[in-house]
Amino acid sequence: MDRRTRSGPGLPTPPASLAASDAEHLSSLVAIALADQRRQIAEAVERAIDHVPRLLRGPVRKALGI
Numbered sequence: 001m002d003r004r005t006r007s008g009p010g011l012p013t014p015p016a017s018l019a020a021s022d023a024e025h026l027s028s029l030v031a032i033a034l035a036d037q038r039r040q041i042a043e044a045v046e047r048a049i050d051h052v053p054r055l056l057r058g059p060v061r062k063a064l065g066i
Helices: 020-049 054-064
Strands: none
Touching: 020 054
């Protein structure tokens, strides 16, 4: 693995033309953006589940895998 990048799912390898410090900074920004995106999606799913009748929420969560 390239020493300039962090490993992890969803983190693309920065272009080879970037300096090591810039590549690390870019990787950090992408990781932060992905974490924020995951949080926002989780919040949106929770808000959507609120529209499901209370007795059906368990089965709906199970079907969605959450």
